[in-house]
Amino acid sequence: MAFGNDLKNLRKEKGFTLRQLAMQANINPGYLSRLENGKQNIPKPETLEKLAKGLRISKEEMFKLAGLEISSDDKLDKYKPEWADENDVLQLDKFLETNGEMTFKGVELNKEQRERVTEVLTQVFWNELKKQRKSGKESK
Incomplete structure (x- = not known):
């Protein structure tokens, strides 16, 4: 209830x-x-x-x-670098959540399109985080 x-x-x-x-x-x-x-x-x-x-x-x-927990998305885990820690994963989740509503020219993307965009955003996130760490400019 x-x-x-x-x-x-x-x-x-x-x-x-x-x-x-x-x-x-x-x-x-x-x-x-x-x-x-x-x-x-x-x-x-x-x-x-x-x-x-x-x-x-x-x-x-x-x-x-609803009192349920979501397990980690296996598709996204395959892109997770070995050097990434729990905090990095939380940052990624927050990043993806802020980019949650996915539309193109006012039309909502279908499930397959959303998954592809999520994969691309995930790869961009890890690449940019790696660049920041190499340059010493990471902000947490």
Whole structure:
């Protein structure tokens, strides 16, 4: 029930009606109502991601609201340099989150396009951090 109440409060805080959020998240308004009123269990990760998108928050925030943790993204781990530490990974996560809404000419990118852009941004992040460290100009 706590998740439903938290979801309802967040929706209201964001200024959405139930129907508006359902439309933004591409889910059934009746399902959303049952979810908010504690008559549905915590949704599947895919539905949580839809809700996050509809509420314009990160999926990490939504998963945390639902009491779930996200495991590290294996696709991004393959780009992680050996010299990178936990703080570097947190900086990368923050960097990617600030570049979260991905559109081109007002059209939202599809999942495959977002993943590719995320891979490129990740590589750029590691390259720039490495340059900063070599030049001694890193700011933490």
